């Protein structure tokens with residue numbers, strides 16, 4: 020049954036529907052409401068939500084909860100996630116299924132999310148919902164993918180997804196079974212000679228064959244290669260005869276999709292690619308679109324970060340132009356005037372016609 | 387096997403491998419105090435019958451090698467982060483006995499706010515600190531518990547308050563927090579201290595087992611390698627330096643903080659008792 024819900028509430032409800040029993044976070048705009056909803060909803064469903072003393076501790080607490088086999092999550096904005104990056108790296112190496120919510124300030128955290136913001140060679144799955152309906156689905160999918168692949172999964176949200184209300188259905192989605200968590204610690208094997216260790220370091224208990232750090236790191240990378248091959252998600256539209264292809268993700272991707280459909284109705288040969296997983300990135304879909312197009316435009320609400328991946332996909336098949344830009348509200352937390360159908364339409368048309376891009380709109384209200 | 391010098395009398399203080407240890411092999415230096423502390427908490431857990439519920443969370447330091455040799459379900463945490471990880475474990479498994487093992491660099495430098503907040507929350511876990519006043523694993527550098535005058539690789543002329551600042555007496559600090567119900571500082575410089583420290587571990591685990599709240603056991607351990615002193619001088623050097631500043635004893639019992647004077651007087655009494663016990667021929671290590 021569909022209910023009108025704020026995005027933050029819908030995501031917390033969806034997480035709990037997916038079996039999340041632990042959440043720890045530290046308030047920060049625009050993530051705060053998500054944390055508030057977990058604080059209200061988790062105790063009612065037999066779970067725990069802790070108002071951690073810092074982001075460092077929030078991610079540590081979730082780490083501990085995960086090690087017991089519980090479904091657990093944490094989150095913040097990109098700024099708070101910067102503090103958690105050391106743990107994200109090591110949690111990936113410890114093969115723990117952490118779900119992370121980034122209620123980002125715009126799209127400036129693409130690099131942080133997809134490039135392994137911490138140390139080391141790791142990557143983890145990043146899902147980028149375009150609206151609240153998709154965020155509800157992605158939230159449940161995130162817990163499933165995390166358990167299936169034993170890897171962190173990050174959901175890239177933003178101010179709009181956190182605060183807009185939409186009618187959504189948060190009943191649990193049925194996924195295939197996930198592997199049993201035989202590695203999880205509960206103390207029951209202490210003193211039996213078969214005790215377990217959950218560690219990022221690649222060591223096992225004394226007397227058991229230990230893969231060692233080098234083999235451990237290689238096994239993590241091999242798992243990531245399988246994820247990259249199997250978990251790419253992307254939506255495309257109007258590409259068959261498109262002369263101009265626009266790439267955009269998240270809520271701006273939904274705006275672009277709307278504008279492209281309207282331009283199509285006017286007879287303009289324009290198509291779009293909307294990456295749904297930012298990692299693994301849909302390089303093949305982008306390459307395929309570029310093969311047949313004359314030009315590729317990238318629309319992001321930042322200075323241009325995903326454009327690096329688009330270029331890697333296009334690989335010289337067509338010129339790639341950035342048509343987005345930095346645009347915030349007066350506080351810097353929310354959405355700026357660029358995220359508007361008229362502005363996006365004007366920029367796509369300018370690219371399509373080979374005209375100079377119109378100047379970026381300025382927000383009128385300073386904080 | 388390396389033979390001890392002829393003028394040293396060896397006394398066996400433990401008579402068997404602790405049940406919760408998978409091997410007696412280890413990579414610690416000769417004269418290191420950490421294995422003695424390890425024996426203390428492993429025996430405490432076994433003897434209290436808590437083994438089938440015990441979960442350890444280990445920090446990063448020399449003692450991390452015990453992560454592989456302890457027969458305990460264990461979560462390996464990042465440097466400094468064990469208390470928050472232990473919090474998550476305990477909240478999801480409230481019937482478990484959850485404890486951290488951390489060094490002074492890990493707990494008091496890198497992760498100070500973690501242990502303070504975990505104590506303040508009254509989290510029902512036990513944090514164990516192996517305090518030797520140096521970063522042993524990196525080769526003997528100054529930590530937040532290094533005492534004034536102590537020489538380390540990053541305080542070559544001794545820790546100078548004006549230049550390096552003062553040490554943090556972490557046990558005393560934690561004792562001030564309302565959420566901490568039991569705070570003790572033991573040592574492993576002689577058999578009496580080892581036995582006394584094991585009793586502290588037992589008390590802490592018993593309190594946790596009945597849901598009593600946050601418990602903290604700090605243990606002063608020898609690190610002759612990081613102190614740049616002869617191995618056999620470790621215990622004496624420790625009592626004369628660290629032990630004079632980080633005063634041993636039960637700092638807080640049943641939520642009541644005890645004064646430093648009280649602790650000093652008790653320590654004098656205890657060492658006299660130990661002398662007498664030694665004169666009688668032995669120490670009961672099962673206290």
Ligand code: SF4
Nearest residue numbers: 414415418448522609
């Ligand atoms: S460096 Fe110090 S703490 Fe580390 S094993 Fe050697 S003596 Fe022990």
